[in-house]
Amino acid sequence: MDRRTVLKGLAGAGTLAATGGMPMPAISQGAAARTLRLVPQADLANFDPVWTTQYVVRNAAVLVWETLYGVDEKLQPQRQMVESEEVSSDGLTWTFKLRPGLKFHDGEPVRAKDVVASLTRWSNRDSMGLMLKAIQNELTAVDDKTFKWVLKKPYPKMLLALGKNSTPCAFIMPERIAQTDPFKQINEYIGSGPMKFVRSEWVPGAKSAFEKFADYVPRQEKNSWFAGGKQMLVDRIEWVVIPDPATAAAALQSGEVDWWENPLPDLVPVLRKNRNINVDIADPLGNIGSFRMNHLHPPFDKVKARRAVLTAMNQEDYMRALVGDDTSLWKPLPGYFTPNTPLYTEEGGEILKMRNMDAAKKLLAESGYANEPVSCIVAQDQVITKAQGDVTADLLKRMGMNVDFVATDWGTVGTRRAQKAPHSQGGWEMFHTWHAGADCINPAVYIAIRASGDKAWYGWPNSPAVENEVTAWFDAKTLDEEKAAVRRLNKAALEDVVYAPTGFFLSYTAWRKNVSGIVKGPVPFFWGVSKTA
Numbered sequence: 001m002d003r004r005t006v007l008k009g010l011a012g013a014g015t016l017a018a019t020g021g022m023p024m025p026a027i028s029q030g031a032a033a034r035t036l037r038l039v040p041q042a043d044l045a046n047f048d049p050v051w052t053t054q055y056v057v058r059n060a061a062v063l064v065w066e067t068l069y070g071v072d073e074k075l076q077p078q079r080q081m082v083e084s085e086e087v088s089s090d091g092l093t094w095t096f097k098l099r100p101g102l103k104f105h106d107g108e109p110v111r112a113k114d115v116v117a118s119l120t121r122w123s124n125r126d127s128m129g130l131m132l133k134a135i136q137n138e139l140t141a142v143d144d145k146t147f148k149w150v151l152k153k154p155y156p157k158m159l160l161a162l163g164k165n166s167t168p169c170a171f172i173m174p175e176r177i178a179q180t181d182p183f184k185q186i187n188e189y190i191g192s193g194p195m196k197f198v199r200s201e202w203v204p205g206a207k208s209a210f211e212k213f214a215d216y217v218p219r220q221e222k223n224s225w226f227a228g229g230k231q232m233l234v235d236r237i238e239w240v241v242i243p244d245p246a247t248a249a250a251a252l253q254s255g256e257v258d259w260w261e262n263p264l265p266d267l268v269p270v271l272r273k274n275r276n277i278n279v280d281i282a283d284p285l286g287n288i289g290s291f292r293m294n295h296l297h298p299p300f301d302k303v304k305a306r307r308a309v310l311t312a313m314n315q316e317d318y319m320r321a322l323v324g325d326d327t328s329l330w331k332p333l334p335g336y337f338t339p340n341t342p343l344y345t346e347e348g349g350e351i352l353k354m355r356n357m358d359a360a361k362k363l364l365a366e367s368g369y370a371n372e373p374v375s376c377i378v379a380q381d382q383v384i385t386k387a388q389g390d391v392t393a394d395l396l397k398r399m400g401m402n403v404d405f406v407a408t409d410w411g412t413v414g415t416r417r418a419q420k421a422p423h424s425q426g427g428w429e430m431f432h433t434w435h436a437g438a439d440c441i442n443p444a445v446y447i448a449i450r451a452s453g454d455k456a457w458y459g460w461p462n463s464p465a466v467e468n469e470v471t472a473w474f475d476a477k478t479l480d481e482e483k484a485a486v487r488r489l490n491k492a493a494l495e496d497v498v499y500a501p502t503g504f505f506l507s508y509t510a511w512r513k514n515v516s517g518i519v520k521g522p523v524p525f526f527w528g529v530s531k532t533a
Contacts, residue, residue, distance in 0.1 A: 033533040034235040036515070037257040038524060039248045042382045043241045044208045045411020047197070048185040050125050053167035053447065053457070054414045055436065059523045062226065063210050063237070064105075065171035065191035068096065068115070069163025070226035073521065075441065077163035078227035080219065081110070081172060081192075091154030092137075098145045101217035104174055105196045112141035117178035119149075119162075122170045124182040127450050127457075128161040129170070131474075157444055157474070165226050165522060166439040166447060194218070194232045194527060204411065208239040223528055225519075230527035233517070237526055243381045252277060252510060258531060259511040261524050264383055265324045271510050282509035283522050285338055285437030289318055289388055289502030290448060293430050295461045297422045299374065299401070300429060304367035306497035310351045312360030312399055318502035322387040330505040335490045336449055338437040339504055343483060348491030352501070360399055373402045375423055377431040379410035388432040388502055417458045431458075436522040437504075442482075443470045443489065451498050459499065465492035 042056040049061035070080040079085075083099035102110035116139055123129030123136075137150040155161075162170050172178075173191065180186045189197040195210035202208050218229035240257055242248040245264040251257045253274050262282065263271060271277050291309065293300035300306050319330035331339065334349025374396060378389030389405075396403050406428075408416075413431055421427040440446050450456050450470065451463035469489035476482040511518055517529040 033531050035238060036234045036236070036259065036526070036529065036531055037238045037240055039242050039251070039257050039260045040239045040524075041262045041384075042379070042410040043205050044202075044239060045204050045409070046185060046414060047189055047202075049171050050122050050168045050182060051185045052414050052418075054410070055167065055523075056410070057414075058165075058167045058169060060197075060208065060210075060239070061169070061171055061191075062193070062523060063195040063526060064189060064193045064197050065173060066102075066193045067163055067170050067172065067226070069159050070228070071160075071163050071165050072224035072227040074224075075438065077159040078221070078224075080163065080227060081115075085159075087158075091156070092151050094149045094151075094158055095142070096147055096149075099219075100145075102192050103215045103217075104192050105190050105213055106174070107215075108174065109144070110172065110192050111144045111175075112147040113144075114175045114178065115147050115172055116141050117175040118172045119170060121173075121178045121180065121182045122168060126161075126168050126170070127447050127452075127455075128157070128164070128444060130452075130455055131155070132158075132161060160444055163226070164445045166436075166445040192216070194230045195237060205409075206241050210237040210239075211235065218527075223525075225521050225525065232527055233530040234526075245383065252512065255512060258515050259509070259518070259524070261509055262383065263508050263510045265326070265329070265508065268508055268510070276513050277510055278513055278518075279508055279510045281520065282507050283437065283520055284506070285341075285441075285522065286504055286506045287384075287437060288333060288336070288338070288435045288440055288504055289315075289322065289384070290433045290435055291388065291392060291430060291500035291502055292417075292433060292448075292459045293497070293499065294428055294459050296420055297427060297429065298372050299364075299367060299369045302367040302369075303496060304363045305369055306500075307351065308360040308363035308367065308399060309395075309500050310494070310497060311354050311363060312357050313352070313395060313500060313502070314355045315352065315501075315503040317391050317395075318388055319505055321391050322384060322503075323505045323507075328506075330503055333501050333504040336440065336446075336493055336498075336501055337442075337486065337490065338440045341437075341441045342479065343442055343486045345483070345487045345490045347487040348494040351494060357398060364399055364401070369401070371402050373404040373423055374429040375404045375406055375427070377406045377408060377413050377416055377428045379413045379432075380407050382410045384434050384507075385410065385413070385432040391502075392430070392432065420460070432502075438522040443473045443486070449489070449493060449498060451493070451496065461496065461498045463492060463496040463498060466496060466498060468492075 049057050068081045069077040084097045086095045123133040135152045139149050141147050177188050194216045196213050198209040212232050212235045221228040223229050249267045252260050271279050315332045323329045334346045334352045337344045379385040393405050447457045451461040451466040453462035469485050472485035514532045
């Protein structure tokens, strides 16, 4: 079945729901109770959680692949695939032992050589992985269940690196898959997680499916976010892509889908009136909107052009376009770190409060801007990016920029933003995204704040001042020292404009009342979720 056929069927079902008609169930009531249907935040257009940092890929990947450690709801790493670990007295040698019962979906046991290959691939793409790679003496398999990581200097945040939920996560794959070039996509999707990916049913733009892995052995501890026992209470999970929010709302109301990951705020009042639907804040740590600029090519290779954007922008415009007028759901953010967390700071944030178009135009002229086209790569199938993109197109035009607005889909954005080519060769100047608040609490997990040039995240900012403060944070011995380093980091990142934060916002999630076990957090956690017919 192709994408057009699937979407046509969904649209028709949504129309039935919107008009009060109930479509006939396609499967038996018993099977329906064992199948959970989710409308995800975006299409699963590609499926390599190391090659890309898109949240939608990570959210699917946590079903299929596991990590050695998992971060719990207190943001602390706990053992997951690992049974035990030892670190030498000098902090240089880490020895890990895998827990028994780990098996890949193809029936092969998980071996230490698979872990070594997976960590090697991951460490070429992740900021913490790159730090480990830079101080690595050797990463080797001792035997089938034991591997060893020998370093040149201590790395106290090892367990966080191996268990963090910020992308890319250190997912463990079979050795043959993990040996894929880290800058090329894998084409085989075999993990050891609680669900198997049903590749034969994958229709990008329409549907993805996952089936319970019978040989998965959960941990015995109580589940908490990415840690503990991942007990699957449904046999099958289907991701149904419905780009039109009104159709998605109708499908949820009719029972054609069970869970809508990110409902449009404007439709929340309608959903709340339905006695069969629950609506709640998805994650109290919220999200930070992001206007990401390409530091490699004009005009944003010039810091004055980037500062011009910060000087002109009004975060309130972005937040109202994205979330609406309910100010309990958003706030201006004169900085980069998650509000109400220990390292939050507004140091250097005055530029984001200026909202001065004349001053912005002056900065832009001083940058040498010569009417170069500015490609705004904006995904239209993702509410968060579309709303921000509309505001940005208007902002840049008022600043006097030659805007090349590229309306596309989120999958294409994920591919195109990795290209370093100039505009004339299909490159880009800016794109919009967002960062989960859980990923913006400290420099270790915050890939978007790093400014290490070619090794940095998309946009490739290069700011020695920022990187010096990242190092200072890692070296800090006390919380006060950490806070001081992050204050300096925040100021340096705003001065060099690593990226433009568009504000802090909360998002909703909605599900039918015959679904239970849904918990708040940065991803839709499927373990512990059950459904009655």
